[in-house]
Amino acid sequence: MRALxxxxTLVERRxxxxRNLEDAIRNDARVPGVTGFTGAPGTGKSTLVDSVVTLLRGQEQSVAVLATDPNSPFTGGAILGDRIRMQRHALDPKVFIRSMGARGHLGGLSLASREAIRLLGAFGFDQVILETVGVGQSxxxxxxxxxxxxxxxTPNLGDSVQMIKAGILEIADIFVVNKADLDGHGxxxxxxxxxLNMAPKAVWKPPIIPTVATRQEGVEQxxxxxxxxRRHLEKSGRAKELSERRLRDETAEVAAELARDRTRRALQEDPTLTERLLKDGTPYRTAEEILRTRTDN
Ligand SMILES: Nc1nc2c(ncn2[C@@H]2O[C@H](COP(=O)(O)OP(=O)(O)O)[C@@H](O)[C@H]2O)c(=O)[nH]1
Ligand SMILES: [Mg+2]
Incomplete structure (x- = not known):
């Protein structure tokens, strides 16, 4: 667990x-199931995730929870509230809870979580749950x-309006309306x-699941x-399509990251290059030149 x-942490810091980890884990072909929980702060995501962890442990499945916080540069531990909330799993070696930040650049979070998921698979985890804090890009x-x-x-309409604005409805495979114990839930x-009925017909129709996370109600459903x-993804061929697309996207993102690092380094190390850039004001030409001529990485 310490090694994991x-x-x-290395992955999170990019x-x-x-890159060397990749060679070490490539042959461990275990692929964990990955479920993302997303929604406005306070809707009950952490409470719900905690209940799902309990359910999965009851089925002898090992589970890792990655709470991603786009607002913190990186946290290297659990968000305090979540740590307290999920304390009952703290001593269970088959549960790994970790919060992750991105180093602030676009794509950093998904790159770090993809690599973390691969690591978790190599360490034998059956299920990975991602919880995101906040609304938006992350x-x-x-x-x-x-x-x-x-x-x-939740029954709080403000949440839903925020969701629609942020384009969150389109990314939902499943809706949970939590806090079914509160007025206005129905x-x-x-x-x-x-x-949802107004949305264009799709092959998969996202179900709506009512829950009371604090009482573990609706969690089995x-x-x-x-x-x-997941069965739908497999049967429709979508699972294969997604995993291939992910590998392509990830490769492009990693390439962008490497190119950015290389360019920054070149500009730092080569004063004449920088001088010329400042004099001519030509970022495109300079970038192209760096990528064409510099091979160190
Ligand atoms: N009444 C009610 N409160 C809930 C329910 N689920 C979570 N909460 C409370 O909502 C608050 C926020 O929960 P939390 O899991 O931290 O939300 P997150 O920010 O989405 O992770 C906490 O005080 C929870 O106890 C529920 O089903 N009913
Ligand atoms: Mg939370």
Missing amino acids: ARAI DPSV ELEVAAVADTTVVVL RAVAELRTM LWEAILAH
């Missing part, structure tokens, strides 16, 4: 040595990494259903829905 935590990144994306809403579910979605 250390490796994830340390160049992660959620789209997480949806690109997860097999199944669960969008968590109405929120009905409104969501109406909204939620897991059933996740498994049903």
